[in-house]
Amino acid sequence: MSCASARMMVRDPMKNSVRNVYLFPYVIWIGLFVVAPILLILYYSFFDIDGNWTLANYKTFFTPIYLKMAASSVWYAFLITFFSLLVAYPTAYWLTKTKHKQLWLLLMILPTWVNLLLKVYAFLGIFGTYGLANAILETIGIGTKQILFTDFSFVFVSVYIFIPFMILPIFNSLEELNPSLIDAARDLGASAWTTFRRVVFPLTLDGVKAGCQAVFIPSLSLFMITRLIAGNRVITLGTAIEQHFLVTQNWGMGSTIAVFLIIAMAIVVIATGNRK
């Protein structure tokens, strides 16, 4: 069906132009809110705080302060992605085996419909000194701990927020997996673990890649969670951009960081791309 219509589009230029009309609103949207902002960012990145043309911003980026910031952004994004994957894969696998798949799936997607800020504030309450987490620690005899404003709480909350985006693509790829392939591997002498390692995981790698993209890329530019949960202890590129635009008003430097962030995202997309 799609093949036939594709052929028709090639043969019939009239139809083709009609189809393009439908695309028009989206092209305008992309132009105004994706392409133009990126070009603007690129443009602003060549100006200093007083509006003079300069390359100094780029020089500044390659100083230890910003490089460290970039490194820590990548490191935290990696941690968030890693732990999301660690929790999401078994969950998705379990999900394919359960009876009420749709219900469970709905329950897992539900939190994504709740405003991000609300969820973060909820965790402020849970992790606070007089919150639920500390109450439990107190009861089991460990005693009150500083949970909020730590690396742990930052990664934990981020993982919580991103995990549905990891589960969904992995779940889909597991669902597409032909179950007789698992039978075949077992039949050929593979243990459950070997079957997973040599057949199931390689064949669901596309889902894993898609999930990693969906988690890693937004994790790079987190700033609200760093501010609220990590108490600005964790400074990522996202935080830096926010500070430059809203606090120091150095739009040029903020734009320069954004340029590098966009480059980093492009690299991630290309590296995890080439899907079959």
Add this chain to the structure above:
Amino acid sequence: MEKEAIIRFERVTKEYDGLVVLDDVSFEIERGKFYTLLGPSGCGKTTILRLIAGFTEPTKGTIYFHGKPVNHVPANKRQVNTVFQDYALFPHLNVFENVAFGLRVKKKKRLEIEEKVKQALRFVNLEGYENRSIQEMSGGQRQRVAIARAIVNEPEVLLLDEPLSALDLKLRTEMQYELRELQRRLGITFIFVTHDQEEALAMSDQIFVLNKGKIQQSGTPKEIYDEPVNRFVADFIGESNILRGTMIEDYLVEFAGKRFTCVDKGFRPNEPVDVVIRPEDLEITTRDQGKLQVRVDSQLFRGVHYELCCYDEDGNEWLVHSTKKAEVGEEIGLYFDPEDIHVMRISEDDGEGSDEK
């Protein structure tokens, strides 16, 4: 050694969610023979295969391998390999790696793996295809890869789950010859599942005919074809004319309002029976020379023969395979020998209830 039973099913029952798919089945599988499990879909044939392979466990009863119960032995610990209906080749591995999978899992040495994979591919006429991806292979070639992937592990029993059903007719006939030949060369036991009776008759040493989770009959292809034990088997294997009749006494049966001599005996006097006459055993003659008089209702040219559909005076339908042509509407006679009549006890499935055997 020749007659040793490799696999034995003892009163095996399998239920899925309370639904009985295999009902108290017992049989033995001997070394080096070509077995076929034949039956319509849902008859339990694939379930038997999955039980042997170890993908599922029996609800009741015991499965023995070489006399040892194996009910709880998982698939990866059994000396059997399967050729799956959809081949189940690993799409992320090339031909070589697909075939090598079992050997790699068993941690064989690199050289040994290379040699055995090459040999297995030679066996199925796929030399030189090692580096092809599965997507580049045609249906028939994938089939061969699947067979190579199974036999490279040198199983004692090879299970084949309707492996030819996805191929076109010509390729399927070719593969029937090849599979039979392969089984002879390897000398291992094949258990072949199919719903195609011609395939079963052409390839097997021994056929199990299954219906509704029970083995209806087991025997050589010739036994099953010539001496079906009940209406189901007669109907499922080949085409047949099946009529209700009465066994008057030994060697004398009544059907279609007439009495005929036959070669069957051992029934109660006047026992109601099913009578089978194969369409190819009916010969067209003139009205007067025939043992039965019928009117030709329709005629189809089938290539090797004409297929005639006729009705007798009582309204019984008679299917005739004849190399001679007849005219539609013509009244003809049908001739057959006493040996062509096959008398069967009425089976339980028909609701009439057969007496103690």
